[in-house]
Amino acid sequence: MADATQNAADIAALDARVASVEALVNTPAIEEADTGTHYQTSYTYFYVPAAKGSTATSADDSGLGAFLRLGGYSDVETASITSQTATSYFPEGYLSDRGDAAGSNAETAQHAAGPAPSTSNGILLACDGRILVKAGEEMYLESKKYRHKASGTYDIKATGKLTADSDDQIEIKSGRNKNVSVSAGNGTGDFDLNVKESTTKINGNDFKKTTGTTRAVHHGATETYFLGGKLDVTLAGTFTLNTGVHMLITAGLFGAINISASLSMSVFNLGVVGIDVEFKNTHINMCTGEVMVRGVSTESTAAESRLAAIENNISTLSTGTAALSTKAASIEANQKAIQADVGNLKADVRNVLFV
Numbered sequence: 001m002a003d004a005t006q007n008a009a010d011i012a013a014l015d016a017r018v019a020s021v022e023a024l025v026n027t028p029a030i031e032e033a034d035t036g037t038h039y040q041t042s043y044t045y046f047y048v049p050a051a052k053g054s055t056a057t058s059a060d061d062s063g064l065g066a067f068l069r070l071g072g073y074s075d076v077e078t079a080s081i082t083s084q085t086a087t088s089y090f091p092e093g094y095l096s097d098r099g100d101a102a103g104s105n106a107e108t109a110q111h112a113a114g115p116a117p118s119t120s121n122g123i124l125l126a127c128d129g130r131i132l133v134k135a136g137e138e139m140y141l142e143s144k145k146y147r148h149k150a151s152g153t154y155d156i157k158a159t160g161k162l163t164a165d166s167d168d169q170i171e172i173k174s175g176r177n178k179n180v181s182v183s184a185g186n187g188t189g190d191f192d193l194n195v196k197e198s199t200t201k202i203n204g205n206d207f208k209k210t211t212g213t214t215r216a217v218h219h220g221a222t223e224t225y226f227l228g229g230k231l232d233v234t235l236a237g238t239f240t241l242n243t244g245v246h247m248l249i250t251a252g253l254f255g256a257i258n259i260s261a262s263l264s265m266s267v268f269n270l271g272v273v274g275i276d277v278e279f280k281n282t283h284i285n286m287c288t289g290e291v292m293v294r295g296v297s298t299e300s301t302a303a304e305s306r307l308a309a310i311e312n313n314i315s316t317l318s319t320g321t322a323a324l325s326t327k328a329a330s331i332e333a334n335q336k337a338i339q340a341d342v343g344n345l346k347a348d349v350r351n352v353l354f355v
Contacts (some may be wrong), residue, residue: 043071043113043121050128064088066127069113072120077109089126093147 050063067076067089080086086103087095090112095101100108114120125131133139148154156162164170174180184191 039071041071043069043074045069045074045076045124047076064126064128066129067124069122069124071113071122073109073112073117077112077124078106081106081109088128089124091147091149093149 046066046068048065048067049058049061050065051061053060053062064085069077077086077089080089081104084102084104086108090103090108092101094112095103095108098105098108098111110117111120112124113122172180182191
């Protein structure tokens with residue numbers, strides 16, 4: 001009799017549990033579907049408290065352990081505003097966009113699912129630990145606006161190509177006194193820059209090291225202004241080709257020191273100099289063959305030919321002078337003969353007058 005009574009009690013308890021499950025399944029909030037659970041409430045969530053209470057109820061549970069809300073904003077989010085724990089549930093970027101950094105405005109919770117509190121449905125995921133996501137295949141993330149903040153290090157690593165593409169501006173900034181480094185294959189790759197206009201502002205020193213050939217092509221004007229000293233050191237050959245007008249204006253002292261050979265060719269050279277002071281050890285004129293060393297002038301073969309021609313002219317002039325002297329002597333002898341004849345004529349005249 002006792003066993004029968006116990007069996008009847010167990011059957012009654014089992015029927016009660018079945019009835020309870022049936023009542024839960026048949027409620028409007030939940031409908032079973034072929035692929036999962038269909039919720040007809042405005043929201044549903046999964047909540048794991050940070051501190052579990054000592055009783056079997058949730059009345060004494062507290063803190064955020066992990067929270068996942070699906071649908072519209074929930075009572076948990078509304079309660080976080082009054083308990084001043086909203087910063088544990090909502091990201092800092094969202095609170096900043098709402099203008100409620102402390103999370104004390106009720107509208108912050110009401111708009112957590114979207115711009116329309118009564119119809120917007122979203123997802124809120126928050127926890128006090130790690131979030132780990134791993135996909136064996138592709139991962140797609142698409143949103144109207146995306147804001148990501150990391151309170152510590154933020155690393156992105158790809159074994160393939162990494163592309164950042166924007167239809168608007170792209171801005172990269174570092175913290176104060178913090179560096180920005182770009183390395184192409186640790187010095188083995190190329191860096192390509194294709195822009196319409198480039199502006200570089202350097203508040204300190206600028207250092208550039210190139211171990212290969214540097215090529216620059218300018219299709220427009222180039223203007224360079226130096227407001228300080230300038231030093232150019234070239235340890236190899238230099239070639240400059242200028243097919244236009246080249247003008248150099250020096251308002252101060254201009255000095256040039258050339259300790260190597262120098263070659264200059266000019267079709268026409270016009271110079272206007274107020275005072276020209278020049279110190280030369282050796283000067284060679286290839287056209288005339290003249291060589292001047294420290295102010296003493298000597299002549300090469302071409303100059304010697306010119307000197308020989310001058311000497312021939314002098315010799316010819318000397319010969320002409322000698323001939324002229326001979327003619328002068330002859331004229332002088334004739335003059336004396338004429339004077340003798342005149343003397344004889346005077347004597348004859350006297351004899352005629354006084355006879």
